[in-house]
Amino acid sequence: MNKIALITGATSGIGEATAMKFANEGWNVIITGRRSDRLELLADKLRSTSIRVFPLAFDVRDRHEVEIYLGHLPSEWRDVDVLINNAGLAAGLSPIQEGDIDDWERMIDTNVKGMLYVTRAIAPGMIDRKQGQIINIGSIAGKEVYPNGNVYCASKHAVDAISKAMRIDMLPYNIRVTQICPGAVETEFSLVRFHGDQQRADQVYDGFENLVAEDIAECIWFCVSRPPHVNINDMIVMPTAQANGTLFHKENR
Known part of the structure; x- marks a missing residue:
């Protein structure tokens, strides 16, 4: 029987x-994912690989929806082997005194509370079976x-702390917990952060070779494909041209 992976925020990146x-x-x-049209397109693409797909369109920020969709999975989908808490976003880039409170709530509700809601729905099944793995997608912004x-940095620092605490809580049940913290990955991340301003988003990745989504997918797979006695606790992944959260080597600059 094929194993089952549950991936949140699967409609892009x-x-x-x-x-x-x-x-x-x-x-x-x-x-x-929230966008049902994209979710169905992805589901069709995935089915072409001859595996089974179960798309669920809902928002992880909505505790009630999470409980409805993930708390009552059909029996054939209930035994989730790997949970990948990927849903997350940045909204705005302003000093604290000018910040948009709606942006703040959106980030905290998605990056922190959404991850907690989903984990709360899935972890008990893993505990009952005494097996599984939880992958939390953090960020270099959760380290500095x-x-x-x-x-945004605060929300990803929360992911870092929760991942460490989760690893302790899951220890008696043979459940692996991994956090993966990417640096600059060109996805819709900056487009969302800048509220659809494509020109400003493109400037983020000018002058250096950034990571792409597939790079991080490979890292996730590496962590999952280790032997059962091996857990990758924490992985920071950045482009060669990035040294930390703010320092880049950009050509022609």
Whole structure:
């Protein structure tokens, strides 16, 4: 029987690439996202690899929806082997005194509370079976802070702390917990952060070779494909041209 991976935020970027990677490795996948049209397109693409797909369109920020969709999975989808908490975003890039409170709530509700809601729905099944793995997608912003990143950095620092605590809580049950912290990955991340300003988003990646979503999907797969006695606790992945959260080597600059 094929193993099952549950991937949140699968309608674009790292989530979509990860779903494709696991499908190509022969895993059945549960994919979630807010945009039902994109979710169905991805589901069709995944089915072409001859694996089974279960798309669920809902918002991880909505605790009630999470409980409905993930708390009552059909029996054939209930035994999730790997949970990949990928859904997350940045919104705005302003000093704290000018920040948009709606942006703050959106980031905290998605990056922190959404991850908690999903984990709360899935972890008990893993505990009952005494097996499984939880992958939390953090960020270099969860290891350091940068100008105007305040609340986004705080939300990813929370992911870092929760991942460490989760690893302790899951220890008696043989459940692996991994955090993967990317640097600059060109996805829709900056487009969302700048509220659809494509020109400003493109400037983020000018002058150096950034990571792409498939790079992080490969890292996720590496962590999952280790032998059962091996857990990759924490992985920071950045482009060769990036030294930390703010320092890049950019050509022609």
